[in-house]
Amino acid sequence: MTAASDTQSAVQPAYRRRDLTGIAVILGIAAIGYFLFPNNLALLTRILAIALLVLSLDLVTGFCGVATLGHAALFGAGAYAAGMAAAHWGITDPIAMVVVGAIGGAAAGLLSGVIILRGHGLSQLVLSIAVIHLFHEAANKASAYTGGSDGLAGISPDPLFGLFAFDLWGRTAYGFGVALLVIVFVLLRILVRSPFGMLCRGIREDPVRVGAMGGSVRGTLVKMYVISGAVAGVGGALNAISTQVVGLDSLSFTTSAEALVMLVLGGTGSLYGALLGTAVFMWFEDVVSAANPFHWLTMVGALLIAVVLFAPRGLFGTAALLLDRLKERRR
Amino acid sequence: MSPVFQVERLRKSFGGLAVTQDVSIAMEPGDRVALIGPNGAGKTTFVNLVVGHLAPDSGKVMLAGSDVTGLDPVRRVRQGLVRSFQVTRLFSDMTPQEHVALAILQRTGRSGRVLGHFQAMPEVMDETRTLFETLGLVAVATRKVAEIAYGQQRLLEIAIALALKPKVLLLDEPAAGVPQSDTPRIEAALAGLPPDLAVLMIEHDMDLVFRFAKRVIVLAAGAVIFDGSPQDVTKNARVREVYLGNYANDRSAA
């Protein structure tokens, strides 16, 4: 690092500082959530799990430009892998369950990536929808392993590190979830800045150009799908550990579509956008479905139309844009 | 010296129309060749055949003595056959520095790394800086490509191609769309290309061709009708017929 240039020394600490700020903000919000809603930690933990799904979707949709309506396949695969490991094979250590979930998600990512990346445009979308339905049907029919439509029960994880039992109030699960999210977030920040992350951004903007540089577009995207699957799988495993049950809804088209809505609401191509979108959407869901469960879907639809029409960059993107403008004006 | 790049009796037809007819070209390291021809001569098809976007009906494309006809475009790039685009294809959201770094990382097999940052790789940064100094892009190295001038984007296209350390460089109208005032910079960049690199330039602008090329190949109706020195090309009867005949037709049609 002796050849450090001016730009280098100026840039590196800048993004390090931004990352540390980001982690601090996540931890701060997590703590506020814990103290404000001590009776609703289950919801908060679910938000964390879904946030991992949306981060994972952001990797392929936001950073690589692949439009998919089948991303819950990766999340559900992780949830079922972790759940089945605990219920059938006696792997009940929570950290081992998360690892199994990540592997299950990565395998599902590889499979669905290979299938979905075969198409372009409309056919890609069709393949992604077919994939999620196929996963759903497969889990439904393999009821001996998955519990079918009754859900997979009998998941009782051991205490974390042998010390913290997963209590009725969900405190351990929440703490575990926050830790997982922060770890994944840090790893993804490193990933998106790495040469590989840069290559993916290049593919999103112009795959032909990347090919003319000698870069393999399909290979790169499949690799990203595997990484994305591992992230979604961790989310699925977290959900299995905290709720101690895995349902077919974790593999549904609706979950896939909702994840996309959350991502777009927050803003694609930014990890903060994915987190913000998930939190706002899930909170909104909780409020609306408590008030009027019948209109939940209508509200999601209306929200989606509103985002497309009025904030196409999403909440985070729009806020960042406004901040930039403000800075310019001050200059 | 043995040819580094060779096209042998390349043929391609669409339907019944022969768009490339028995085209053969050989180039040695350090060659500066311009490929010209009137509109519809089949230049674009020829480029697509050479880079591998189209498969020829028959014939071969050879690179440094090995047959690359069966390879896809990406593999050809990795073997050292690099092209620039007639219409700039860049990542508008990224900086010139990122573009060139990506090309260097790709060449050195590190573009798949999930750890680290190119700005922390001194040899990548050094190579990038050297290229930008040669091409005069230092001032815009960290601006977004969408914000820099078109002439600078054209230079960046050349920088990316050079960062891949090609054996053969295919320049597709490098000065297309560049304002007159910026063409000298492009010409300077072309003059400064590595001396051992074989360069095939497809170009319309005859001034640029005469200043750059040591050899000119004329393509008409899919076939090579002239292959020789720039001094001889204007004297060649067939070339004159193709160009002036075409020109006269254009005038009468307009």
Added chain:
Amino acid sequence: MQTIFSVAVDALAYGMVLFVISIGLSVTMGLMRVVNLAHGAFAMIGGYIASYAASDLGLGYGVAMLIAVIGTIVIAVPIERLLYRRIYGAPELTQVLMTIGITFCVIGIANYVFGPTLKTIPLPDTLRGPVDLGFRSIAAHRLFAIACGAVVAVALWFLLERTPFGVKVRATVDNAAMAASLGVRTRIIYAVSFAVAVGLAAFGGIVGAELLPIEPYYALRYMVTFLVVVSVGGAGSIPGALLACLVLGGIDTTGRYLVPEYGEFFFYLAVIAIVWIFPHGLLGRAK
């Protein structure tokens, strides 16, 4: 033999219903290049209106159908003007989001207004019984569905190939900017085509209600089916769509008959296989 025949008739009827519903989607996608996930929602709206008119108001089948088709168009035209027009030429993701938003809204509203139960459209007596073909007898409704599909295919072919309107549509499909500069008012072409497409969707929804039962999640359940017709058949191609519908109808019906337990699994597997083998469509021009 009898079973093979009846499976074949069912497959044909199902394929024709798919065709009637999806052909509008195919034409509008070829024309406006909008990935419209909400197309099935319009078929569903048609089914609901017809069901309401026939069973709650006691109107005849034909009248109910007419009201439903017109009603669906009346609902859809403002949606086209207010929402769809803003996403013509937008990136694919934007189009997906907008149209899925519309789908969710329609489902939510249908669920609220009509409840989550299945709705039926009572058939007239003439369509209820079997029809004796001399050597076999088949359900009259199946025959009706097949006939509707055939009529729609021929009528659309005539409309697109033999009328001035069709010429303008085809010119716009080929090159919208060029057509506009030749004096084709593309906005009107878009609006009319959209209305025709929605009307056909509603018509198909009603005719097919026996095979694709009307319920709130209709729009999601058959979304991939309608989309795959366009993706495989090629946007804007009538023969392509017809071929795709017959193939899909055949696969789905045979699958349900041979392996009823795994019918849907089989169907989605087939969809993936078809798109995998023909990523550019059966007739090779989908883009």
